[in-house]
Every structure is written in C-alpha cells, then in structure tokens.
Amino acid sequence: MDINPESSKARQTSRVSGRRATLKEVAAEVGVSRATVSNAYNRPDQLSEELRVRVFEAARRLGYAGPDPTARGLRKQRTGAIGALYTDRLSYAFADPAAVMFFEGVSVATEEAGLGLLLIPGGSLGQRDPEILMSAAVDGFVIFCMAEDDPLVEATLRRQMPAVLVDQPPIEGVPSIGIDDEAAARLAAEHLTSLGHRSFGVVSFDLDKDSKSGFADIDKQHAATYLPSRARLRGYESALEAAGISWADVPVYECAENVPGMAAEAAEALLALAPRPTAIIATSDQLAFGFMEAVKKAGLSIPEDISVVGFDDVPEAARANPPLTTIHQPHVEKGLRAGRMLIAQLREEEPPETQVLLPTRLVVRGSAARTDH
Amino acid sequence: MDINPESSKARQTSRVSGRRATLKEVAAEVGVSRATVSNAYNRPDQLSEELRVRVFEAARRLGYAGPDPTARGLRKQRTGAIGALYTDRLSYAFADPAAVMFFEGVSVATEEAGLGLLLIPGGSLGQRDPEILMSAAVDGFVIFCMAEDDPLVEATLRRQMPAVLVDQPPIEGVPSIGIDDEAAARLAAEHLTSLGHRSFGVVSFDLDKDSKSGFADIDKQHAATYLPSRARLRGYESALEAAGISWADVPVYECAENVPGMAAEAAEALLALAPRPTAIIATSDQLAFGFMEAVKKAGLSIPEDISVVGFDDVPEAARANPPLTTIHQPHVEKGLRAGRMLIAQLREEEPPETQVLLPTRLVVRGSAARTDH
C-alpha cells in the first residue's frame, strides 16, 4: 500500500518545515473567507456543493486535513474526549484483567458517544506529578480505583468538570458506582466456613498507595486507603468472627502489586505457618492464581490440601486448574455504566443514577472443598 | 473523605452555571496582568514567591484549577497526548490479551514522557466515521493493526503528524515496527510437520475488515488486507508445501472475531472433516484456546488425538491445559518501542529506527505431539 504521492510529499514537507496548513490559508487559496471554509467542513448546507468541492480540493492541494481539533475544542468548549484516571502506573491498568474489563466497558460507552478515551496515569510511585492531569484536554473524568487520600482525586475534582467515581468512597456531588465489597467478601469467607474450615490465611492486594509486601496487622488493615482492600478485609473479618474465629489470629499478607507473581511470596509466608491454614481467601483472582501456582510447586494439592477462594471472576478463573471458586462482579458493565453516567452529565442531562451498587455473587467451582482437618 | 467545602461549593456552582473561572478573572482578582498569572503557573522564577502565593489563593477562591489545557495546547502547539488508532471496536483492544500487552507497552512509553494516551476507535463496523479521528487532539499517532486498505490510515497520515505503523505494511516516510509474521508462522507449521503430521487444519482470525466466519479459499487468503493474517497463512503455506503437503487441500477456517468463543465454530467444522486433521494451527492463542475447549467438549484429547499450535504466547498459554505450544512475540516491547519511536519524532530527534522487526521464537509446550496416524 502507498498513499498518493501528493500527500506523501506534503507529509515530508511538513516534517521538515514543521507546520501544517491552516484554514486561513485554504480560504486564501480558494478566495473565500474563513467562515466559508469552516462551513464547508461543519455545515455543508451553508454553501453550494460546487464551492464545497473547490474548498476540499484546495485543502487537499495544501495538505490541509481539516480543522485543528485543539482550536476547535477551544472555540466550542468541548474536547470530544473523556479522561480515565487510574492508580499508579497506567501500564498496570493493562496488566490487571479486571481493570482491562472495566476499561473495555468504558470504551464501549465512549464509542457509543463518539468520544475518545484519554488514559491518564495516576502518577508513578516516583513522580506523582499532577501536571499531566491538569493539562489533560478532556470534558470529564472517570476516576477509577484511586486511594481515597490521593491528592490527585481532589485535584481532578477541582477542575470542576463532570466526573464519576468508581470503587471509591462517595464524595458529595459526584455520582459513583461500585459494588458492596464488604458483603461480597463476606460471601467468600462464609463459603469457606460452611465447608468446615477454621484455619485461614488471607492474601490481599495493596492497602495503601506506597505499601510494601508483608503481613499487615489489624490497624494497618483498618487504615487502608483503597476502599476495595479495606472493605473486603472487613467482610472477611465479619464472616469469620460470626463463625467464632478470631480475626486477630488470621494472618493477612499484603502484596504490593496485584500480579500473580507477587502471591508466590505470600504463599511462602503462609504455607510456612504452623498450623498451616486449610483455607486461603484472596482479594483478587490474580493473587489467587499466583497462590495456586505456588501451592502446586510446593507439592500440595488444591483443594485437597488447601482451599482457595478468589475475588473478581475474571474469565481465566473458569479455565484455571482447578477452576477457581470466586466472587463474580460485572466488570465490563461497571465500566459501561460509569462511562454512560459521565456522558449523561456531559449532555447536561441529569445523571441517570447517582450512587450505583452493582450485584455480586459467589461462583462455586473447584478450588475450595470441605476440610477434613 | 470529603474535599474542602470551598471547592465543593465551587464545583456545584459551576455545575449549575456551566462555566469555570479563567486566568483573566484570576488576574483581575489579584490586580495583575494575565501574563503574571500565567507565569505563576508556568515560570515560578518570573515572579516573587509572595505574589505567586497570592495568585494561587485567588485562584482557589475563584475555583480556578489552572490554565485550560485546550487553550494552552493551542498556544503551545502541543496537546500532551498521543493517539492510538486501533481496528474496529475499541473495546476489542481490551478483549484481546495480545493487544492489551501492546497497549501496556505503549503506555509505559507515554508515561516515561509524561504524555497521555488517547484511544481512538477505528470505527465500529456500522459507523466508520473519520470524524472522531480528525477531531482527536493529539501530537502523533500509533497506528495499530488496521486493515491496509482502511481509509482511516490514509486519513490519519493526512493529518501530517508524526506516526508509527505497527504490524502493517510499510508506508514511505513512516517508521514501522512489527515481526516477521511469515517466518514465525513457518516455524509453527514446521514444528508440526517435524512431528510427522500430514493432515492439517488452520484456524485464522479475520482476513478483511468485514469478513464473516467460514472456510476461506486461497484467493481470499492471498487477498487478505490484514497483514498478520495474510503473512501467517503464507508462512504456513510455504512450510507445508516444503514438506510436500498440498496447501490447496488444507482447510482454512476464518473466524470473524479473535475471541475463543468463535473458535468453537471452527472446531465443529474442522473436526467433522474426513479424514479428521491431526494437527491444527491457529493464528492466535485466543483461537487456539477456544479450539482446545471445543475439542475437549467433543471428548477428544490434546495432544493425543489432535495437536494444536497457537500464535502470540500470551501469558495464559503457559497456564493452559495442556500448556500451549505457540509462537512467542514480544508484545509489550513492541508497544514500548512503538511508543518511543513516536515520541522521538515528537521531540524532533531522528526516529531511533525506521523499520523494526522484533524477534519471535517457537515455544514448545504440551499441546502438540508426534502423530501415530
């Protein structure tokens, strides 16, 4: 394939000269006003077809690709894109299947509306620079999975644009969507107690923005600034306490990143305990996968030697070996609804809902079984 | 959590009034010129610390969150974001693990550079509207996995911005990056012939923008407008022909979408053939997974009854049951390098490379075995 020589030439020229033609130049070339050229692109009914064609021909000749989006955006006070703010490294959004599904949903919503989706890194651990946030040209924000004390959340809100909060504590005046993390987590733990387990271990993803891997005591758990972490641990706690198990005795291993590899460390620490837990609850499937992997490497069997329950029900959970018992939540729908809630605000319709809680459920598969201990 | 009442109030006000404060208003409030307010944000060394603080206080009072990104972008002729153009539905980018890894790599590059990443749907099948593309406020484009005859590619290039082509035929003046799809595919097929297989079936993802699922004859294969499809099929062809197997006799089943579910259909069609193929080559791991699933449901064993080789080596390939023999390609690195090649152009450095081919290799795992037929 090759594009026509004309535009290829023009591209090279521009690369050297560093500037593109403007609407003004096209107008001069055709011998009309800028308004007319603008109309040729934006309001075809405002000029004769013949003139419109002449405009486009001149544009092509000059290598003019149409009105500059930034200038148009300034004039129209619309950028045509929404921003998604996500915790820490942006690449992380792509590494976590649950986040990927969430963004899949958001992107369906933006596509419906003909909007672009601007991904904004919440700042790497090192350089948490709000600059990129403040300079993001968007019409609104989806704020996803940020620590609740993260100054970037406030910074985003300060831009006074429509926004939607996802999996975060509500903030007055900002619609939010999520799940009842605590209730869902309770389901996971209750499933295990109902199978007779009394000896537990928990593998959790990070509790705070800058935390390190290791055991986390109750104070640390309760002070967690990621809502899902805090709420899920509380759910486990309440279910186990209700079954007469002392939460203070349940080891909670925090993994600094929500990737399977990190759970290997957790497994090492947890399997070395005496007595060894018969049941492990993980705050994500990703961690459950990594844990299962490590258990198998250690020569133990799931669920015979140790039961595992995850959280998220990502697609791989069903295909895992053994298939993972986990909590299902509708990730794609969460993204879709979040996107639509934001878009409804952009259109200055009333937001369809203001505080949405999506349903969750326990999915029983093969990774947890009755204990004989 | 709650933000301070002041800005919370301001946000609500703005939601009603529909307008935010401007730099001009801040200047008036402080009693200085706009230049000074601008300097407070952009060139702290240009004014006294005391004045700068007064500016920020006034800004906060007025609910001014800093210079408007669009206006700044227009003035500076920089948007601070790059665009990623991807085939068809944007949500598809998130559904395909290989694409996800690619974008993960791109996002690492954009983060390094402090840029945003704007995801641009290549247009749904229905409304392939270049409008969204032409109105994307970005400084350059990564063009990923578009059909080579897709008018959006030309439209993008016509914007005369820095661009990088990924997994697509080269276009003069535009750096590109990819793999040698044909050679890599040959490796996959040769592995199978070396195991004694003589009876093949192929499961391919789509050959053209608007294709439907079904068997694809040679003419259709050679006319494929997705480079990876065309090149991989050619690779299989050349390896099999070299082994004395007539390619014309090899059934190629095209799946309209690169999702596991679609491969079930392919399996149904291919398994019904007499004689039944002993070896299946899939152009992606996603399709291989779906195929394996269907084979197992049909009561057959892999690799005993039928061998399967995939393409991509996504992480799940190693965890599949049996582990999938496949072709490895460095997805994340591809994205990272593509991103950096684009960013190098933005900085008006020479692009580091202009035609990059990344290495691939066969990864032998458990899904293909010697045939006894």
Added chain:
DNA sequence: CTGAAAGCGCTTACAG
C-alpha cells in the same frame, strides 16, 4: 519583577 500586545486556529451569530 511586571504588563501591553500579538497571536495560536478555529466557530458562530449576525448582517448583507
């Protein structure tokens, strides 16, 4: 250390 002026590229009433 501060301000007046020019201009980034466009769209939108409005008048003709």
Added chain:
DNA sequence: CTGAAAGCGCTTACAG
C-alpha cells in the same frame, strides 16, 4: 449563499 467581527483561554517575546 457569503463575509467581517468577535472571541474561545492561554503563552511568549519584548519593553520597561
């Protein structure tokens, strides 16, 4: 059907 004028919100030499 077409054009002159105003203005979207900012930054950058430049002069003081």
